Amino acid sequence: MAVLEPTDPIWAAVVSGLRDQWYAICVSSEVDDKPVGLTRLGERLVVWRDSAGAxxxxxxxxxxxxxxxxxxxxxxxxxxxxxxxxxxxxxxTVASVPALEHAGLEGRALVRTYPIIEHNQTIYAWFGSDKGTPPGALDLPSELSEPEWDGFQCSATWQCHYLYAFDNLVDPMHGSYLHAQSHTLSGGASQDRMVLEDIDGGFNIARASGQRGMNFDSGDFLFSGIDWIRIDVPYPHSAGPGGPFRIIGYVTPIDESACVVFFYRLRRVEGWARNMWRFLYKTSLEGRHWHVLEQDRIMLEAIPSDARYHENLYQHDIGVSRLRHVLHSRMRDRLSAQA
Ligand code: FES
Ligand SMILES: [Fe+2]
Structure with a gap:
């Protein structure tokens, strides 16, 4: 796909974050008995729990x-x-104006609301293109509801454009370089080609050599009311039972220079294996995962904001290219539907 000029209106809309879909806005534990102020997609939200905990x-x-x-x-x-x-x-709606009897504000709907879904440690909000757009369906990754999967949701704020974070997740080859010294991504060949395949609801990017279970060898990008990625990462024996480590990731824009990344860290574990996984995660694995994530954050935050207009993509970037094409096409379709 040709690099679009900054003046392209569709691309400008993509850069600010696609509307009319769901986004993860924070993890559940961030909202308890106090209001929380958040900026997401350039919009300022206040989030709280009512008397029923909703x-x-x-x-x-x-x-x-x-x-x-x-x-x-x-x-x-x-x-x-x-x-x-x-x-x-x-x-x-305004419930009361305690400082004035019979104030005209009372009973009027004067503040924009955001539809909310809370599920498995995560709070999602619908960002409509206007206030009247009813929320669409949200089909969350099945692993988040299937009892054999267990894991932890983590999030971090990165001072980079949200598309850089998504680019990073459809770029398997960086595992062999940026994370070459990590506990999970030090194995496998450091030279390969990439292959793209359409899958139900999105696309898969993978090593063309067929290498699997050695590194960040394959990833899915899916859109199901929310954009998300699925990656399996090999775990060493020291990481205990449960097979590969599955990451389900979301990226939510804060504004044009920052985003929030969300990564479920999941394993297929039940019974005693689940207890061991949770113990190992809290005592040793969590720190190692943050170390790897910091390598991504530091690299992405140092990429200048105009990088996309000076890049020279090569074969490994077919995932990046497809991602941009998908986002651009969806935005174009939405804008023409609205017109
Ligand atoms: S009560 Fe909120 S600005 Fe006055
Ligand atoms: Fe990475």
Whole structure:
């Protein structure tokens, strides 16, 4: 695919993050009894739990004079602004204006709401292209519901464009170089070719030699209401029972210079093997995984923001190229449907 100019309107829309789909916005443990302020896709959200424990998300803007609701407090099913106490329900309507009797704001829907789904340690929000767009279906990776899989969700903020993080995940060959000294990605050939294959719901990028189970040898990119990747990484014997280590990953833009990455770290383990996996993860494996992820973060954060206009892609970049093509096509189709 030709590199598009920065003025291409479709590409500009892709760069700011595709709307009309779901995104992971944070892990469940980040939201307890206090409001949390988040920026995702350039939009400011306040997220909290109501009295039943359900996660609610609103635009982080008080309907009175625009203060950040995330600086307020949770009052039952409402969030109370810290400035003058205006209370807003999870559906965006003003519940009360305590400082004034019979205020006209009461009962009016004045704050944008974000549909929310919480599942398996993760909170997802729907980002519609306008306020009235009803949320679409969200088909989460089956591993997140199947009882034989067990794992941990982790997230990190990276100071790089979200597309760099996705590029990195459809680029298996970097495993043999950037992570050559790691506990999981030191094996296999350091020279190969790549092959692309269409699969149900997305595409697969893999080593053409057929090498598997030695390195980051293959990865799936899928879109099912949310964009996600699936990668299996070999584990050494010292990592205990459960076979390869499966990563399910999401990337959510914060703005055009930062993103949040989410990586489920999963293993097919049950019974005593599950207990051993969880023990080993907490005592030794988690630290090693963060070490590998830091190698990615440091490399991606140092790539300049205009890199895509100066790059010279080669055969290994067919995954990067396909990813851009897929995102561009989806955005083009959405824009023409809206027109
Ligand atoms: S700005 Fe929020 S109550 Fe006044
Ligand atoms: Fe990596």
């Amino acid at each position: 996660v609610r998300a609103l635009e982080d803007r008080c309907p009175h004079r625009g203060a950040s609701l995330s600086l307020g407090s949770v009052q039952g099913d409402c969030i109370a602004c810290g400035y003058h106490g205006v209370q807003v329900r999870g559906d965006g």
